[in-house]
Amino acid sequence: MIKIDGKRVVMKNLGVYVMNRESITFPIHNANHLVLNKRNNILGEIIVNNNASIQTINNKKKKMKFNPKRDLPLYFLLIPAFMLLFVFTYIPMYGIAIAFKEYSPYKGLLGSEFVGLKNFAFFLKDTKFWRVFRNTVVINSYFLIFGFPAPIILALSLNELKNMKVKKFVQTVSYLPYFVSWVVVSGLVISILSPSSGMVNHFLKNLTGAEPIYFMGEQRYFRTILVLSGIWKDIGMSSVYYLASLSSVDPQLYESATLDGANNFQKIIYISIPSLRYIAIILLILQIGNLFNVGFEQVFLLSNPLVYDVGDVISTYTYRMGVEQAQFSKTTAIGLMQSILNFIMVFNANKISKKIAGWSMW
Amino acid sequence: MNKKFSILNLKQQAFSDLLLKIIVCSILVMLTAAIILPFMHIVSMSISSKQAISLMEVGIFPKGANFYAYRVVISENIFLRSLLNSVFYTLVITFFALIFNTMAAYSFSKEFFAKNIITYIFIIPMYFSGGLIPLFLLITRYLKWYNNYLAILVPAMCNVFYIIIMRSQIELIPQSLIEAAKIDGAKESRVLFSIVIPSITPTIAAISMFTALGAWNSWFPIMIYTNKPHFWNMQYYLRTIVFDKSILQSSSSFDRSNMMGHDIAPQNIQMAAIVLVTLPIVMVYPFVQKYFVKGMLLGAVKE
Numbered sequence: 001m002i003k004i005d006g007k008r009v010v011m012k013n014l015g016v017y018v019m020n021r022e023s024i025t026f027p028i029h030n031a032n033h034l035v036l037n038k039r040n041n042i043l044g045e046i047i048v049n050n051n052a053s054i055q056t057i058n059n060k061k062k063k064m065k066f067n068p069k070r071d072l073p074l075y076f077l078l079i080p081a082f083m084l085l086f087v088f089t090y091i092p093m094y095g096i097a098i099a100f101k102e103y104s105p106y107k108g109l110l111g112s113e114f115v116g117l118k119n120f121a122f123f124l125k126d127t128k129f130w131r132v133f134r135n136t137v138v139i140n141s142y143f144l145i146f147g148f149p150a151p152i153i154l155a156l157s158l159n160e161l162k163n164m165k166v167k168k169f170v171q172t173v174s175y176l177p178y179f180v181s182w183v184v185v186s187g188l189v190i191s192i193l194s195p196s197s198g199m200v201n202h203f204l205k206n207l208t209g210a211e212p213i214y215f216m217g218e219q220r221y222f223r224t225i226l227v228l229s230g231i232w233k234d235i236g237m238s239s240v241y242y243l244a245s246l247s248s249v250d251p252q253l254y255e256s257a258t259l260d261g262a263n264n265f266q267k268i269i270y271i272s273i274p275s276l277r278y279i280a281i282i283l284l285i286l287q288i289g290n291l292f293n294v295g296f297e298q299v300f301l302l303s304n305p306l307v308y309d310v311g312d313v314i315s316t317y318t319y320r321m322g323v324e325q326a327q328f329s330k331t332t333a334i335g336l337m338q339s340i341l342n343f344i345m346v347f348n349a350n351k352i353s354k355k356i357a358g359w360s361m362w
Numbered sequence: 363m364n365k366k367f368s369i370l371n372l373k374q375q376a377f378s379d380l381l382l383k384i385i386v387c388s389i390l391v392m393l394t395a396a397i398i399l400p401f402m403h404i405v406s407m408s409i410s411s412k413q414a415i416s417l418m419e420v421g422i423f424p425k426g427a428n429f430y431a432y433r434v435v436i437s438e439n440i441f442l443r444s445l446l447n448s449v450f451y452t453l454v455i456t457f458f459a460l461i462f463n464t465m466a467a468y469s470f471s472k473e474f475f476a477k478n479i480i481t482y483i484f485i486i487p488m489y490f491s492g493g494l495i496p497l498f499l500l501i502t503r504y505l506k507w508y509n510n511y512l513a514i515l516v517p518a519m520c521n522v523f524y525i526i527i528m529r530s531q532i533e534l535i536p537q538s539l540i541e542a543a544k545i546d547g548a549k550e551s552r553v554l555f556s557i558v559i560p561s562i563t564p565t566i567a568a569i570s571m572f573t574a575l576g577a578w579n580s581w582f583p584i585m586i587y588t589n590k591p592h593f594w595n596m597q598y599y600l601r602t603i604v605f606d607k608s609i610l611q612s613s614s615s616f617d618r619s620n621m622m623g624h625d626i627a628p629q630n631i632q633m634a635a636i637v638l639v640t641l642p643i644v645m646v647y648p649f650v651q652k653y654f655v656k657g658m659l660l661g662a663v664k665e
Contacts, residue, residue: 066475073550074469078480081466084520088497089487095496105503154393157386170390172648173397179647179654180640181579183597187604187636188400191407197629199403202421212418232396240658263378297582301605315494322495323586335493343490 099333105326119333129334132317135310139299140291142227148284150231155242156272160264174236182233186301189229190216222307230298241279249275281356289349292341314338401640408432408633412625431630435638440591444599448578451514451595455577458519460570466520467528468554484522501587513587518577524569527660531565532558568657571650578643596639603635 099119101112123129154174161167177185192199193215201212215221249271257267296315303311314334322331402422407415411426419425435441470481497517507513535558543553559566581597594602 064473064475064477071474074472074474077465077469080462081520081522081525082480082483084462084516085484085487085522088500088517088520089491091500092492092496093490094492095499096492098496098499153389157389160382160386161390170394172651173394175651175654176397176644176647179575179643181581181597183579183581183601183604184636184640187600187632188404190604191629191633191636192400192403197407197415197418197420199399199421202418205418206421235393237654237658240655244659261375263375264382265378268382301601318494319586323498328495328499332493332495335495339491339493346489 096332096336098329099336101329103329103332105328115329119329120337122330123334123337128317131309132312132314136292136294136313139223139226139294139311139313142223143230144284144287146227147231147234148287150235151238152242152276152280154235155239155246155276156268158239158243159246159272160268171236174239176236177233178237182295182297182301185229185233186298189225189302193225216302216304217306219307219310222303222311226298226302226311229302230295238283241283242276245276245279246272282353285349285353285356289346290342291345292338404633404636407629408637410630412627412630415627415629428625430626431634432638434626434631435634440594440599441635441638443592444594444596447593448595448597451580452574452577454515455518456570456574458515459521459524459573460566462520463524463528463569464559464566466525467532468558470525470529471532484525488522498586507587509588509590509593511593514583514593517583518580521573523661524573528562528565528569531562531660535561564653564656565660568653568660571653572657575654600635600639604632 095109097109098112100114100116101109102115102118103109103112107113158167158170161170191197193201195201195212195214198212200215204210205212213221215225253271254267257271262270292314294313294315296313296319299311299313300316300319303316315338318331318334318338321327322335399422403420406420406422406424408431409427409429410420410424411428414420414425466484470477470484501513501517502508505513539561540553540557543557548556578595579597581595581601584593584595584598585601
């Protein structure tokens with residue numbers, strides 16, 4: 001409990017605004033909270049430590065002047081990371097110029113002919129591009145609809161388990177797919193779905209005597225396989241966020257609900273689920289921000305020419321056209337458009353998240 | 363009437379609690395089975411006889427167990443080479459990434475001239491990138507790193523996200539602790555090594571685990587920047603085994619002469635390769651999972 005009179009404290013990481021109160025209990029320790037006045041000017045920062053001691057830092061910005069004795073060692077520490085960033089992210093940004101040229105490896109970037117927006121016009125008219133664009137958005141929407149609630153359901157279920165050993169076991173098992181690579185996961189998926197020896201067809205045959213199905217080659221199964229394998233891989237680790245929120249709920253709430261005659265369903269609906277809303281909103285917004293980004297590795301490894309109609313996405317298309325068929329200018333144009341769309345989505349997602357949950361990546 | 367009602371209510375409550383228990387248990391049992399059964403199937407397939415595989419008799423338990431496929435895979439030079447490469451890539455990337463990221467994070471936890479601009483320079487690449495093709499052209503045409511270990515190692519050595527997480531952890535160290543040390547005559551380097559690094563050890567551990575896992579599981583740079591088998595790591599080796607069926611038939615780059623003596627199906631080899639590539643992770647992860655959980659929460663709460 002601390003006292004800040006007449007000021008308001010923004011819990012930067014939780015987004016709870018507590019205004020004009022005498023004292024505040026901080027829900028998250030080990031975090032920075034900003035002290036603002038009514039005009040949103042930052043007056044200072046409070047750091048709440050693990051042992052609940054509190055430290056105020058005066059955040060008044062002073063104009064810094066260059067001071068070689070203080071600054072040079074710090075610059076020196078930044079050099080390796082800065083160089084890596086410069087070479088592998090900023091120089092490629094300069095390389096975006098390829099998108100506006102007819103790039104030829106012999107003439108180089110500067111020597112290649114400038115063609116303006118021709119490359120963009122080319123892919124906007126290309127039906128194949130619109131196919132992968134549609135697939136990207138549709139697959140991501142499926143991930144949003146089915147993949148987003150999955151870890152919440154797992155966390156709520158785990159929270160109901162009273163036996164700690166069983167809980168630990170289920171958690172440990174559920175983390176396993178997070179640790180194995182997409183190569184292994186897609187190897188597993190392809191083998192268990194194989195028409196000649198797979199486990200799924202084995203059980204189908206034993207139970208119903210049905211003819212084996214070639215799941216990986218059928219368009220109507222492909223998106224389901226993508227979404228299920230994506231959920232399978234991430235459900236355990238994503239549930240960590242929700243479990244952490246659930247464990248911070250005051251047990252007295254559950255006890256008083258029991259006394260009031262609430263059953264376990266009601267406790268979940270009125271206590272557990274509301275406690276997840278902040279983290280759920282944050283993760284949901286982040287996921288929406290990635291609408292034009294489908295994990296390359298998963299789609300690349302699981303798809304094959306039979307299912308390109310429903311499964312090919314922007315990143316795999318860019319890879320095949322660019323790296324394998326050396327159409328550098330056209331694919332750079334597609335990549336640039338994807339980067340811009342991504343940036344707009346993430347930027348707005350952050351803005352919305354800041355408004356609703358008081359949390360943003362910046 | 364009233365008493366009857368309350369008994370009914372209690373009964374309803376017991377019923378709904380039982381129903382919830384059934385739902386929870388079935389969700390958890392289904393999930394556990396969905397994760398364990400595929401692995402059991404793979405292991406069973408790798409040690410079942412060729413005949414049982416071709417008759418589709420193998421479900422989750424092996425039939426006609428033999429371990430020839432493992433002998434074949436392990437005796438292949440390319441497998442051992444890939445294993446060594448995996449270890450080499452993981453160690454080098456983790457080592458340098460850790461040093462570079464910690465250095466940058468420590469620097470960012472202090473105030474210095476032009477800090478705002480430099481922070482923006484670091485953050486912008488998290489949200490905007492030039493895309494795959496310019497990077498590919500840079501590495502293959504301008505740096506001329508095609509078929510070079512540097513193309514696999516160097517770009518993985520810096521991660522802005524980890525720098526930000528570490529910085530916010532360093533900022534949590536009480537200033538009074540650092541000032542007390544300085545009053546006692548400690549220099550900046552002494553402060554870094556005796557106070558800052560020990561107090562963020564759990565964070566450093568978590569971040570190096572994430573870096574190591576990423577390096578171990580990575581194969582994309584190997585696919586686009588190299589075309590020779592001696593650059594392969596375990597993941598890329600597995601990719602060729604599972605996805606390129608021609609390799610199982612041809613003997614150009616693989617010595618499969620010792621396969622002839624035994625009754626082995628191609629699936630045996632594929633599954634044995636999957637098992638061998640997964641095995642190190644399965645053995646290690648139960649002991650390190652707590653660092654990953656901690657790391658996930660650090661990333662969620664502080665950015």
